[in-house]
Amino acid sequence: MFIINGKHIQIKRSMLTFIFKKSLTTVVSLSLLTVIGCGTPNTEISNNNPENTKVDTKANPEKLVVALLPDESASTVIQNNKGLEVYLEKQLNKDIELFVSTDYSSMIEAASNGRLDLAYFGPLSYVLARTKSNIEAFAALEKDGEATYKSVLIGNAEAGIDSYDKIEGKTMAYGDQASTSSHLIPKSMLMEKELKAEENYKEVFVGSHDAVAVAVANGKAQAGGLSKPIYTALIEKGTIDKNKVILIEESKPFPQYPWTMRSDLEPQLKQQIKQAFLELKDEAVLEPFKAEGFQSVEDKDYNVVRDLGKILNLDFSKLN
DSSP: OEEETTEEEOOOHHHHHHHHHHHHHHHHHHHHHHHHHHHHHHHOOOTTOGGGGOOOSSSSOSEEEEEEOOSSOHHHHHHHTHHHHHHHHHHHTSEEEEEEOSSHHHHHHHHHTTOOSEEEOOHHHHHHHHTTSOEEEEEEEEBTTBSEEOEEEEEETTTTOOSGGGTTTSEEEESOTTOIIIIIHHHHHHHHTTOOBTTTBEEEEOSSHHHHHHHHHTTSSSEEEEEHHHHHHHHHHTSSOGGGEEEEEEOOOEEOOEEEEETTSOHHHHHHHHHHHHTOOOHHHHGGGTOSEEEEOOGGGGHHHHHHHHHTTOOHHHHO
16 A cells, blocks of 8 residues: 555555566666676777777787887987877877897898888888788888989098099998998998908998998998988088098988888778878978888889899898
């Protein structure tokens, strides 16, 4: 019996049971609708909302590891490329981690282990990495409308090393064994003049482009080979005294350093990455690369590097 508005109301037990069951059914139904309604935005991926496309998988990771060449100290390279980090985070809506290995071999190894999502290689280090990694070249830096660059041969001014013939019997400094512009190209230039390593001159590997220039300027090596853009930058910054080195010769043009990415990334993400680089025009971001922008490239553009390795009888497996 219930009291409603001061009146005694008699309700049968069967009616109470019916009311309870109906109420319970309604509550359960509403609860299910609430759960379904709340769950939809988190499970549905909308192509129109970048926030909803964050799915952390190997093919579409929330964080991309971006490797840069160890041409200078790791701290310097990372600091110089903070602008690139910010730009890519904005364009791709992902966290970006800049990574600099100790040397080219370590970088190639990291790529082969799938630890790098994007990597900026030299032409030769790309060719070497490609033999053991699932990566693809997609862009190369552009300067003066071209996606090519040159190496230079330099000599010690005090020793008067200003020509090829004066390199014979002397010490020649190279950067890294897996470097194109501070090993492969300058060595080929010497071979064209019939100067062979350990036959006509002694070769030493000092690790990086700037180390080559410093070794030659200080007289620890009488000659050396390195990238022309890096050599020019070292002179402009005053890192190297231009009066202590002599420019012997520039090489012919070779394909520029390529940006690469893992081939097993999602096609849509790969397209977004490529587009981000091709559309990059921010001078502050491009400054560390001494570039005006980036051009589209593909693997076959680096066959000239593979051919050069054959001419020099280089065993790529040993350079890895």
